[in-house]
Amino acid sequence: MHLLLVDGSAYIFRAFHALPQLNRKSDGLPVGCVQGFCSMLYKLTEDLKGEDAPTHMAVIFDHSGKTFRDDIYTEYKAQRPPAPVELVPQFPLTRAATRAFSIPSIEMEGWEADDIIATYARLAREAGGKATIVSSDKDMMQLIEPDGSIRMLDTIARPGQPPLRWIGMDEVFKKFGVTPDKVIEVQALCGDSVDNVPGVPGIGVKTAAELINTYGTVENLLEHADEIKQNARREKLKANADLALVSKRLVTLSQDVPVELDIDALIRQPMEPSNLFPFLKAMEFATITKRLSGKLEANPDDFEADPEYAATAVPGAVGFDNAARAESRAARHEATGRSNAATVAHAAAEHARVRAIPFKPEDYEIIRDAAALQRWIDAIEMTGHVATDTETTGLDNQTADLVGLSFSIAPGTSAYLPLGHTDGEADIFGGGGLVEGQMDIRLALDMVKPLFADPSILKIFHNAKYDIGILARYDVAVKSVDDTLLLSYALDGPQFNTMGELGEHWLGFAGQSIKDLIGSGKKQITFAQVKIEDGARYAAEDADMTMRLWQVLKPRLVAENMTTLYETIDRPLAPVLARMEGRGVNIDRAILSRLSGEFAQRAAAFEAQAYELAEQTFNLGSPKQLGEILFDKMGLEGGTKTKTGAWSTGADVLEDLALKGVPLARTIVDWRQLNKLRSTYTDALPAYINERTGRVHTTYSQHSVLTGRLSSNDPNLQNIPVRTEDGRKIRSAFVAAPGKILVSADYSQIELRVLAHIADIQALKDAFEEGLDIHAMTASEMFGVPVEGMPSDIRRRAKAINFGIIYGISAFGLANQLGIGRGEAGDYIKTYFERFPGIKDYMEEQRRKVKEDGHVSTIFGRRINFPNAKSHNPSERAFVERASINAPIQGSAADIIRRAMIRMEPELNKARIDADMLLQVHDELIFEVPLGTESAAIPVIKRVMEGAAEPAVRLTVPIQVDANAAGNWDEAH
Numbered sequence: 005m006h007l008l009l010v011d012g013s014a015y016i017f018r019a020f021h022a023l024p025q026l027n028r029k030s031d032g033l034p035v036g037c038v039q040g041f042c043s044m045l046y047k048l049t050e051d052l053k054g055e056d057a058p059t060h061m062a063v064i065f066d067h068s069g070k071t072f073r074d075d076i077y078t079e080y081k082a083q084r085p086p087a088p089v090e091l092v093p094q095f096p097l098t099r100a101a102t103r104a105f106s107i108p109s110i111e112m113e114g115w116e117a118d119d120i121i122a123t124y125a126r127l128a129r130e131a132g133g134k135a136t137i138v139s140s141d142k143d144m145m146q147l148i149e150p151d152g153s154i155r156m157l158d159t160i161a162r163p164g165q166p167p168l169r170w171i172g173m174d175e176v177f178k179k180f181g182v183t184p185d186k187v188i189e190v191q192a193l194c195g196d197s198v199d200n201v202p203g204v205p206g207i208g209v210k211t212a213a214e215l216i217n218t219y220g221t222v223e224n225l226l227e228h229a230d231e232i233k234q235n236a237r238r239e240k241l242k243a244n245a246d247l248a249l250v251s252k253r254l255v256t257l258s259q260d261v262p263v264e265l266d267i268d269a270l271i272r273q274p275m276e277p278s279n280l281f282p283f284l285k286a287m288e289f290a291t292i293t294k295r296l297s298g299k300l301e302a303n304p305d306d307f308e309a310d311p312e313y314a315a316t317a318v319p320g321a322v323g324f325d326n327a328a329r330a331e332s333r334a335a336r337h338e339a340t341g342r343s344n345a346a347t348v349a350h351a352a353a354e355h356a357r358v359r360a361i362p363f364k365p366e367d368y369e370i371i372r373d374a375a376a377l378q379r380w381i382d383a384i385e386m387t388g389h390v391a392t393d394t395e396t397t398g399l400d401n402q403t404a405d406l407v408g409l410s411f412s413i414a415p416g417t418s419a420y421l422p423l424g425h426t427d428g429e430a431d432i433f434g435g436g437g438l439v440e441g442q443m444d445i446r447l448a449l450d451m452v453k454p455l456f457a458d459p460s461i462l463k464i465f466h467n468a469k470y471d472i473g474i475l476a477r478y479d480v481a482v483k484s485v486d487d488t489l490l491l492s493y494a495l496d497g498p499q500f501n502t503m504g505e506l507g508e509h510w511l512g513f514a515g516q517s518i519k520d521l522i523g524s525g526k527k528q529i530t531f532a533q534v535k536i537e538d539g540a541r542y543a544a545e546d547a548d549m550t551m552r553l554w555q556v557l558k559p560r561l562v563a564e565n566m567t568t569l570y571e572t573i574d575r576p577l578a579p580v581l582a583r584m585e586g587r588g589v590n591i592d593r594a595i596l597s598r599l600s601g602e603f604a605q606r607a608a609a610f611e612a613q614a615y616e617l618a619e620q621t622f623n624l625g626s627p628k629q630l631g632e633i634l635f636d637k638m639g640l641e642g643g644t645k646t647k648t649g650a651w652s653t654g655a656d657v658l659e660d661l662a663l664k665g666v667p668l669a670r671t672i673v674d675w676r677q678l679n680k681l682r683s684t685y686t687d688a689l690p691a692y693i694n695e696r697t698g699r700v701h702t703t704y705s706q707h708s709v710l711t712g713r714l715s716s717n718d719p720n721l722q723n724i725p726v727r728t729e730d731g732r733k734i735r736s737a738f739v740a741a742p743g744k745i746l747v748s749a750d751y752s753q754i755e756l757r758v759l760a761h762i763a764d765i766q767a768l769k770d771a772f773e774e775g776l777d778i779h780a781m782t783a784s785e786m787f788g789v790p791v792e793g794m795p796s797d798i799r800r801r802a803k804a805i806n807f808g809i810i811y812g813i814s815a816f817g818l819a820n821q822l823g824i825g826r827g828e829a830g831d832y833i834k835t836y837f838e839r840f841p842g843i844k845d846y847m848e849e850q851r852r853k854v855k856e857d858g859h860v861s862t863i864f865g866r867r868i869n870f871p872n873a874k875s876h877n878p879s880e881r882a883f884v885e886r887a888s889i890n891a892p893i894q895g896s897a898a899d900i901i902r903r904a905m906i907r908m909e910p911e912l913n914k915a916r917i918d919a920d921m922l923l924q925v926h927d928e929l930i931f932e933v934p935l936g937t938e939s940a941a942i943p944v945i946k947r948v949m950e951g952a953a954e955p956a957v958r959l960t961v962p963i964q965v966d967a968n969a970a971g972n973w974d975e976a977h
Contacts, residue, residue, distance in 0.1 A: 005133030007270060008048075008058035009121045012065040012109070014139050015044055016098050018160060020091050028288050034090040038097045039289055045105050046292070048138065048159060051168055058136070060128070060270040063102045064120045065111040072114060076253050078524045081199050092512070097287070100313060104283035106273040108265060108876065115261050122147055122257040127267055129153045143196075145176045146187040146257060181213030189216045192252035193225075201254045204244045211237070222252050260647045264879050277302035282310035351559035358552045359511055361415045368544035369419040370536065372441050377451055380411055380419055384455060387413045389462040391551035394471045395543045397424075397530040400718070401473035402585065402694055402701045406445070407531045408539065409452065412547035415555070419547075420540035423448055426532045441536055449478055459483045466503050466550045469706070472582040487578055488550055491557040493707040494570040497869050501708065507549050510556050515549050516542050569865050572956070573899055574706065576906045580921075581704045581714075583909075588699030589721075589922045589930070592972075593690050595737040600686040603678045603730070610675035617668040624675055627653040633668070640666060656820070663823040678730065685724060685734050692719050704924070711895035712866050712902070714924055722925050726977065738930075738973035745935045747919070748976035749945045749967040751927040753778060754897045757961045759810055762863065762892060763846035764960070767839075772961045779803040785839045786832070805836050809843060810893050812886030847889050854888035862895035863957045864903075900963075901927060904952035911948050917941050930973060938969035 019040030026036030045063070052058060073080045102109040112120060118141065125135040125147055133153075137144050140158040147154050148171065156171035176184045193212035195203020207215075215232075219225040226245045232238035241248070277300050284293045286309040293304050371377050384390040391412040398404035405424060412418040423445045426437040455461060456475065461484060465471050468487040475482055492500050500506045508514040521542055522529050531539060561567040615621050618637075622629045631651025635643035640661065644652050655676075661669035692700045705715045716722040725731025740746045756778060760768035771781045780791045783802035789795075804821050805813075813821075815830035822829065837844040854860055859869045868891045870884045905924060912919045919941045923930040929949070933941045949965045970976035 005060060005128060005131060005267070006056075006058045007060040007124060007128040007133060007135045007267065008052070008062075008272075009124055009135060009137050010045075010048070010061070010063040011117060011121065011137065011139035011141060011144075012063040012098065012102065013117050014141060015041055015063075016065075016091075016095070019044060020094070030288065034094055035097070035287055035289075037091055037094040038101055038287060039292070041098045042101050042105070042284070042289065042292055044159070045102070045107070046296070049105075051159075056136075058272055060133075060267060061272045062108040062110050062124065062265075062270045064117040064124075065099065065109065066117045067111040067113050067115065069113060071116050071119075072258075073116070073254050077202075077250055078519075079200050079202075080254060092508075097313070100283060101287075103876065104280050106275055106279055108270055110263075110265065112261065112263070115258070118143055119258040119261050120263060122259045123261040123263055124267070124270075125154045126259045127263075131267055133267075140171075142179065142187075143191070143255060143257065145171065145179070146184055146191075146255075148172060148176055148184040150183075180209060182216055186216050186220075188252060188256050189220075189222050191255040192222045192248050195251055196255065199254070201251050202244075202247045203251050204240055204248050206240050207237070222248050264877055269877075275300060277304075278307065281307040283313055285309040286311075286313035347559070347563040351563040354559050355510065355556045358415060358555045361552070363513055363545065363548065364416055365541045365545055367416060368540060368548070370441075370540045371419050371421040371443070373443060374447060374451065377421060377443065377448060381451065381455055383413055384411065384461060385458075388460070389413070389464060390455075391464040391547045391554060392471070393465065393543060393546045393550060394474045395531050395539065396474055397532050400701075400703070401470050402477070402588070402697070404474065405532065406474055406478055408543055409448075410543040410547035412544070412551040415548060415552045417548075418544035418551075420543045421448060422536045422539065424532050425534065425536050425539065439536065449480055453480050456480050456482045462486055464488065464550055464554045466506075466546070466553070469578045469582045469585070469704070472579055473585055476582065476586055482579070485575065485578065486554060486558070487575060488553040488557060489707055490574045490578065491554070491561070491570060494566050494574050494866075495557060495560050495564060497710055497867070498708050499869075503546065503549055503553070506553055511549065511552055513549070515545055518542070565865070566867075568956075573864065573866075573902050573906070577706055577902050580905050580909065581706060584921055584923070585701055585703060587920050587922055587932075588694060588697055588701040589932075590699050590739050590741045591689055591693065592737045592739045593693075595739075596686045596689055596734075599733055599737070600682055603682040603686060607675055607678045607682070610671050610678065614668060614671045614675065617671060624672060627651075630672065634661070634666075638668070660820060663820070677728075681725075681730055681734060685719075686737075689719060689737070702923070706902075709898075710868055711891050712862065712868075712898040713894065713926070714898070714902075716925075721923060724925075732974045732977075735974040735977065736972045740932055740935075740971050743935055744932045745938050745969050745971060746973055746976045747931040747933055747938055747941055747945065747967060747969045748973065749929045749931070749942070749949055749965050750977065751897070751901065751949065752964040752966055754900065754927050754963070755810055755893050756806060757959070757963060758863070758893050758896045758900075759843070759846075760961045761959050762896070763842045765840055765842045769961050772964075779806055782806055782836075786835050801832065805832055809833075809836065811890050812847075850888045850892070851885045854884060860888045860892050862892050862899050863953075864896065864899045866895055866899060868892070868895055897927065900952050901929070901949070903956075904949040905929065907948050907952065908945070911944055912941070915940070915944050917944055919945070928977070930976070933969075942967045942969065
C-alpha cells in the first residue's frame, strides 16, 4: 500500500500566486487558481509511475475557523492577512475539483491539514504500507521515518532542480541540522514567524540544532540551562522557558485526529469522465478538457456542464456575486413560486453596489461636543435610520461600562462619540482620569435618549441584545431595532457569528480586529484605555460595516422568503431576551454551600468505595489508571482501546459496564456526576452573583444553534439535571426574592406533539386529544398490554422509544438505554414502525428532502441547512439523515416557545399582571410574580404558551402547558 497525501492548501496558494489571474468568460468568476490546481493534480498523478504510483490517495485541506492551537496560544497565526478577494470564491471550487478527479477531499473542523496528514501517515505505516506527503512545508518534516515508510515529495519546480524532489533523512538534516525526530525540538526553540510561533527570541536554527544535539529535548535543555556557558544564550533560555514549551506544543503535529474515513476509503479510483468533464466544462477549462479527453478516450461533447458549478450557480463562492448569478437564482425561485426575478435581482444589485464602496477610515468623524452631536442627531432624524454600536469595557453587558457610541447613516459616513476613555482606571461618572476631548456622558446620553426611543427611527445593531442591555443600565430605552446578526441567522443559520466573518464573506473586508487595539492575555487593556483616535477608527468602522451588511442582507429576506420568520420570531425576541438577562435570578448561597459540602462528602465516600472495589488506591480522575484496573486487572470484557493504546473509559463505556452489573463502574459514574455538579454549579454559581443586583444573570444566544433553540452561557442554566435528585437539589437554590414567588410553565411532550402534527399520526393525535398517557398508549399499541395496571417497566420502554425515535435512535442506542439485547431493541423499533407507519414515512420523506435540497424546514419556515447532505463520507451522510429527521421537530418546538416569549409581556401587561419572565430552559419558562398573584398569572401564561403557534400554524394536536408556583425552582417545576 502506498498512500499519497496532498497538502491541498499548499497547492491552492501555489496555484494562485504562480499563475496569472483568469476569469470565467460567462460571468467573470475568478478561476485561475482552480485551473492551476487541476493541472497540478493531473500532473502529479501522471508523474508518479511504477513503484512510486499510489494505491491510495487523498487531498487534505485546512478548515476555516479556530483549531486547538488557538486555545494554546491566542496569537497563533494572528498576524496572517486575510486571503485575497479573488482567491476566496475559489476555495470551495478546489474541493469540487478534487472530487471531480475522483480523489477524496478531506477537511475537519478544529484541525489543521497538517494534523490530518500526520494521522493518515501514521495509519498507513501501522498498516504495513508507506505514505508520501506532497508538500514542501517544513512542519511536516518531523514525520519522516528512517526506513522510508513516511517521506515527503516537493513538486514545486525550482531552477536547476528536478521536477520531483524527494525529501528524506538527509534533506531534513541539511535543513535543520538534526534528524526528523528532533525537528520539533529545534522548531520550538527557533519559532516560526509565518505561523507566529514565538520560540526563544534570538535563537536561530543553527544554535537550536547545536543545543538539541547536545541535550536531546527542550525540556532537558531547560533543566540544564545553567550549564550553558554563553551568558546571553543562557539568560534567553531561562527568561523564555515558558515560550519554548508553548512553542513545542504548537509545532507538534497531532497523529490522533479522529478521522472519519479509514484507509480503505482512500483507495485510488480511476478518473471518471462522467465526474470530470461536467465540472471542467462548467469551469470552461477548454485546454485541460481537450488534453484529458485523449487520456480518457472520451468525448467531452457527450457531457453537459454541471449545473451546480455552471455560470452564476457556484455554491459557496464566498464574496462573489453579479447580475448573471442573480438571474439564475431568480429563475430557481420563480420555478418554485418562492419569489420573483425582481426581488432577487434587487438583492443582488444591492450587494454589488455596497461591495463596490471603499472603506475610508480617514473620513470618519470624532464627535467631541454637543454641537457636533446635534448635527449627527439631525442627520439621523432626516435619514430615518442609523447603524449604531456601543463600545464598552467588557463582554458582559451587566457589568461592563459604556465607553462610547458609534453611528453610521450610509456606507462610508460614520462617526464615533467617545464618552469614557481614561488615562488609567477611573469612574466613568466620577471624572477622575478621563482624557480630554470627550462630552460629559450625562449630557450626551440625555441628547441621544429621544433618538433611541423614537419608534420612527430604525436602529440597526449587530447583536442588538447586547447593546440594548448596556443602554438599559444607563436608562436609555431602545425602540425599533434591526439586527444584522439575526438577519444572517434567519437567512443562513449559524454560519457566521462575528461581524468580521460576515464582513469578509459579503464585503470582502473583515475590519480591524479588537485584539489589535486591546491586546490579549495578561497585557490586555480595556477599550476605555485605548486612545480616542484609535478607538474612533475601530468603532466607526464597526458602525459602517453594520450599515453595509444591513443593506446587503435586508433585501434578501423578501428574495428568499424569510421576511415572516425574521420579523415575527427572530427580530422581536432580542429585546425580550435583553430584559430577561437584565432581571437575573435570585439564588440562595447557603443552600449551594450546604450542597457543596454534601457532594464533597458523598464523593469522598464513593472514592473510598472505589478503592475497596478495586482493592487498591488510584486516581479516580485518571482514565488510564481506571482502564488498567477494569480491563487489565479485573479482566472485564468489552473494552476497547483508543488510538493512543489506552483503554477507553468514557461515560458510555462505564454506563454499559454499570448496566452489566459492575459495581466499580457504577461507583465511578456516580463519583463523576457528583464532582461535575459540584464544580459546575454548587461551587461556581456564587461567583456569578452580580455585585450591583445581587442576582445571577445568564447570557442567552439566539443565533448559535442550528435548529433555533436558545443556548445559555456564563453560567449555563439549561444543563442542570432535572430528572435526578441531585439536580433538583441544585434547582432548589434558585429562589424567589422576598415577597415574590416563582412560576414554572413547562410544555408537556411538545416535541411528540409536533411530530404527531408534522407526520400526521392519527393514533398519537387521538391520544393527545383525549388526554391519554401517551407512553402508556404507545406501550399498549406495541405490546398489547392494557393501559390500566400497566407495569412501569413496559411504560418506560415505550417512553424510551417515543423520545428515541425522534432523535434517530438506533437499536444499539436503545439497547444501551434499556439494558437489553440489540436484537430485542431492534424488534421494538420494528414493531413501533409497524404500529405507527406514518412515522417511518415521515422519516423517509425527510431523508429525501435533505438529500435533494440540502436543508429541511420547521413548520414556521425556518430553514435548517445541512451543507454535507451530499457528502461522499457515509457516516457523515448518515448523521445528516438522522439530524434531518429531528431538526424540524426540535426547531418547530423552539420556534413555538420563541413566539410565546415574544407575546408574553404584552399579554401580561394587558391583563395588568405584574410578572417578570426570568429564564427559558428548553421547553420551560420561569417567572417571578408578587406573592398572592400567582393564581391570576398562571392562566394568562398558559393561554399564551398554548396558543403561541397560531395564527401562523394551526396545529392538529392540542398543546398542553403544566404550570405551578412555589418558593423555589425545584418545587415549582
